[in-house]
Amino acid sequence: MLLVTYSIDGGPRRVGVQRDNEVFETTAQSILDSGLAETGAKHPLSAVTLHAPLRPGKIVGIGLNYTEHVAESARTLDTDKELPQRPVLFDKPATAVVGPGEPIQHNGNLTQQLDWECELAVVIGRTARRVRPEDALSHVFGYSIMNDISARDQRRSGQWFFSKGQDSYAPFGPAILTADAVRDPHELDLSLRVNGEVKQKSNTRYMLFRIPELIADISAGMTLEPGDVISTGSPAGVGASFTPQQFLRPGDVVEATVQHIGTLRNPVVDAR
Known part of the structure; x- marks a missing residue:
């Protein structure tokens, strides 16, 4: 559904x-x-x-969760070239959420490196606290799409909150596909286009840490409540990885697609 x-x-x-x-x-x-x-x-x-399907209580982002994205980030964003041994977690505030068709704000006073990341979003349906991996999927209500917009030049001493948490930096939607309609959330194609040109194309099977591991790791120290969202990480193909680098500008249109869920389409506008 x-x-x-x-x-x-x-x-x-x-x-x-x-x-x-x-x-x-x-x-x-x-x-x-x-x-x-x-x-x-x-x-x-x-x-x-x-x-947007809902306003999350909290959004837990997962960094460096696809092997090829780890490699491209190490090459272009000065992150560690070694694969993470535990999930890399960060947060986005609910004020960052916009729905389908709503604008992504490009504020040239704050960034010249506005980037995209197509991600499968997990919507929590039952309170999860200290959940075992084998029980984790029973706490999932459904799945959606999140575009983890990032201002690459606003990372501060390694901290990502302002880089990823500004207004409009969490396009979310266009729907929630209920968990009962998903045979395996680790077998979904995902892709992203900018102005019709494919930039990302992958499958959730290439996640480094799968959804049960993510829920278990997060809930070990943080209660996940109904309506919370886990944005499960981006595959390769972000704008910073291209030579020369490619970043979003006002007038661009970004389309993030996940199999069976749909396409999340957002224009980029000048916010100054």
């Missing part, structure tokens, strides 16, 4: 289920109580505005 948050003509935000090119109105309570997907009116997808 693909769950979306949508509005019509600027009206209140509603919960819906997307089926092909239609959105069926439902409620979160209906889904929780009985799994009902279609309890109200239906609308053409073209007639609704999609928003």
Whole structure:
């Protein structure tokens, strides 16, 4: 089931289920109580505005979680060339979240190195505290897409928070694919395009630390609550890896795609 948050003509935000090119109105309570997907009116997808599926309580980002991205980051971003022995964790604030179609802000006073990272997002559905890897997936509600936007020139003494946490640096959506509809979250194609040109193309099978390991590691010291999001890391092909380097500029359009979930499309605008 693909769950979306949508509005019509600027009206209140509603919960819906997307089926092909239609959105069926439902409620979160209906889904929780009985799994009902279609309890109200239906609308053409073209007639609704999609928003970020939810506002996460917290976003836990995973750095250097694809082997080839470790190599390209060591070459171009001065990170360690050795594979991490434990997940590399950082956070993004909820204020960084924007939905499909909403702009990524390029503030030239703060960055000239605005970069992209297409990532599978894991949405937590049940409280997870000190969870064993073998039990971890039972705490997952579903999966979505996050574009881990990064200002490469705002890393401060190795700290990533401002580099990755500014407003609009967490495009999220366009839907949540419920966990029961995903046979294996480690067999999903993912890709990213800028102005129609493919920049990233990979598969989640190449994760260094898989989702059960990530949930176990994070929940060992931090309670994961329903609605929290884990952004599971980027494959190779970020803008900093190209020769010459390629970064986002106002007027660009970024499209991040994950198999079965959809495409998250966002324009880049001048924020000064």
